[in-house]
Amino acid sequence: MNFANEKSRCSQADILSTGTMRFILFLCSPLILLINGCSCCQKSDGDQKWTSIFNGNDLSGWQVACLEADKGKEFWKVVDGAIECDSIGRKDHAYVWLVAENEYSDFELKLQFQGFRDSPGNSGIQIRSRYDESPEAPNGGWLDGPQVDIHPPVPWRIGLIYDETREEKRWIHPSLTNWEIEESQGQPNNIFKYSDEGDGWNDMRILCQGNQIKVWLNGDQITDYDGTGVLDNEAHVLHNVGTTGHIALQLHAKDSLKIRFRELFVRELP
Secondary structure, eight states: OOHHHHHHHHHHHHHHHHHHHHHHHHHHHHHHHHHHHGGGTEEEETTEEEEESOOSSSOTTEEEEEOGGGTTOOOEEEETTEEEEEOTTOOOOOOEEEEEEEEESSEEEEEEEEEOTTOOOOEEEEEEEEEEOSTTSGGGOEEESEEEEEOTTSGGGTTOEEEOOTTTOEEEETBOSSSOOOGGGSOTTOOOOBTTSTTSOEEEEEEEETTEEEEEETTEEEEEEEOTTTTTSHHHHHHTOSSSEEEEEEEOTTOOOEEEEEEEEEEEOO
């Protein structure tokens, strides 16, 4: 056997094989980039399809809902790839909501939020809610619908449900008569971390199906609420909320608040 000729043929085959592979990768690379580029909009969790409702760059797909006097005040913006609400030192405002444009009925939402120790204000995740700026709305503009509470100064409230629907205006999980609540009625063992603890972020998951609302905080279930008779009552039907509507983030009236949200993904349920 002529080892010199055999070696030459092998070298040529290697070159051809390497060149072919490079050419295939060159042709496929735009497709690979396209597929990877879509991961910010949609990801798969097994057979579950999740869609991003925040692109990490700007507030596309969201709208600020507030009274005329608060329009032009920049409370909501994108900072370091997260939606930030910052009204620290600026308490002269009514409620200011950041509302996602799409509507959802039965769905699951997962997100991360970050609370700050020096922020005394209140926030929350509105679900199946709707903003009304008609003359009949309270104060000339109001967002009706249930809210999953996020109140970092009092972590035992996080994950409970307050109903902002104008005829309710009370805690519905637990079921109370108004806005007043005591620690014994909350979740004193909530696992929660401030921005200066660990990675500084908390995971929240909210599942809405029929009249059922379930909430998890950092993997622990906080709420399992059957809203039959409340979410589908006359008031909620009148305002078309409770069982369908928008997702929104809340800045409470006259609050000095700093909070951040990121990794907001939704999947619609059959």
